[in-house]
Amino acid sequence: MSTCPLPPLSRLHPASTLAVRPSASLPSPTGTPSHIPFASLPPLPPSRHLLFASVSVPGPALLFAKVKRKEEQVRRFYACAACRDRKDCNFFQWEDEKVSETRLQAREEINRSRQPPFTHTEYVERYQSFVALPLAKRKFCADCQLLLLPEEWGPHSAHCLLSDVSLAQLKRPSRLLLPLENKKTNAQYLFADRTCQFLLDIIISLGFRRVLCVGTPRLHEFIQMRQSEKKEPVMRSQLLDIDFRYSQFYSQEEFCHYNMFNHYFFGGKFASEACQRFLCQPNGESVIMVTDPPFGGMVEALAHSFKKVVRLWKTSCDQAHNEELPMFWIFPYFFEPRILQCFPTFALLDYQVDYDNHALYKHGHSGRKQSPVRIFTNLPPKDVVLPAEEGYRFCSLCQRYISSENKHCESCQACTSKVSLVYSALSKGGISWVHCDSCGRCALQEHPCGKVGHGCFTCGSTEHKRRECPVSENRTTM
Secondary structure, eight states, X not given: XXXXXXXXXXXXXXXXXXXXXXXXXXXXXXXXXXXXXXXXXXXXXXXXXXXOSOSOSOOBOEEEEEEETTTTEEEEEEEOSSOSSTTTXXXXXXXXXXXXXXXXXXHHHHHHHTSOSSOHHHHHHHHXXXXXXXXXGOEEETTTTEEEOGGGTGGGTTSOEEOSOOHHHHTOHHHHSOOOOOTTTTEEOOBOHHHHHHHHHHHHHTXXXXXXXXXXXXXXXXXXHHHHTTOSSOOEEEEEESOGGGGXXXXXXXXXXXXXXXXXXXXXXXXXXXXXXXXXXXXXOOEEEEEOOOTTXXXXXXXXXXXXXXXXXXXXXTOOTTOOOOEEEEEEGGGHHHHHHHOTTOEEOOOOOOXXXXXXXXXXXXXXXXXXXXXXXXXXXXXXXXXXXXXXXXETTTTEEEOTTOOEETTTTEEOOOOOOXXXXXXXXXXXXXXXXXXXXXXXXXXXXXXXXXXXXXXXXXXXXXXXXXTOOEEEEO
């Protein structure tokens, strides 16, 4: 398979950390991304020109297509599965291209120069040495994002150092590590404690005792802290994340360096087997997967990886063919059609997911907007009890919990509102949703009437979709 090199250590890959977002602004609810997955992708031939010596790479590249509508030309190429910005990873290769030995060697050299400074095993050994130090000798380099041993202080003396790192701080690495801030490629947002506590409470109430945290480091922290406090019932978690910095704080059984866009384990077979062991359910312990991909992540690529996790769970635990791995997929509500295309049994819950370090998406009215992020799940919605103290209530007709602003529509036979925003311009008279016969849906009274969402977002034509729009001469798809 074609693979691409790692970006510099100072600019980590964005695409698979739960809280990694490609942009501070969200795409339009009715818009479509510029990268549309192909229905089927042919495997790469096992040619040396398409392989690299280094194994610590972001894994198989994704196949894209550049489309020129006027010439009716389609040319396919491979690009990095993790970085969408060429400045972070400039890997590019036409599908039919042969790579010269000189270029191949240059790529291999880039790969070698961009590895993490230590292996996961070495990180674990360093952590054990670090916690054995007295408090006064525990230092963390904020510039290098590294726990320092005493013999390493010298080279870091001019850096920003955090001293007296406590055991409590080591249990919350997401607060110790600086969030990634490149808004174009790897702006990193983390769950608010309110969201973590809700997820943990509901997971426990549903009877799950193991949580596979795919890109959800803060939820993993909550579970690990609970475990260290020896609370009942006993909970276990494993974190799969592309941010290798977490290798400093967790063992190989607790953390796997992982790219969720191509189901790639950086630790190879050892890491994938660690995940497989975790997914097995000794003594009847049930497992649930919780994932929070980047908002700009391509749903089809993510779904393909998640289905591989499901297959891993089925094969490792001898699950029946028709069994589904319980899952919480946390994503903006307006991606519902795409997620349901990939997972038809999923349902959208009303619960608003908030982020600790995002000015826009915080609980209540503290943010400039309330969060559009919701939970998609294959569990029965009626079983996921949303907190009444936050205004959620049960709809006996829909058999699910809904927000206080949501109203049941007799025509739609559903509680149709997915947006709980209260705009000041509308709040004086209240937000009034009505069923529109022309649109065949519920909408605000002053909405632009028509069959929205069934035509072209670019030119407005009802004869085609935006991906087929002749106005766009050059497009890139996946």
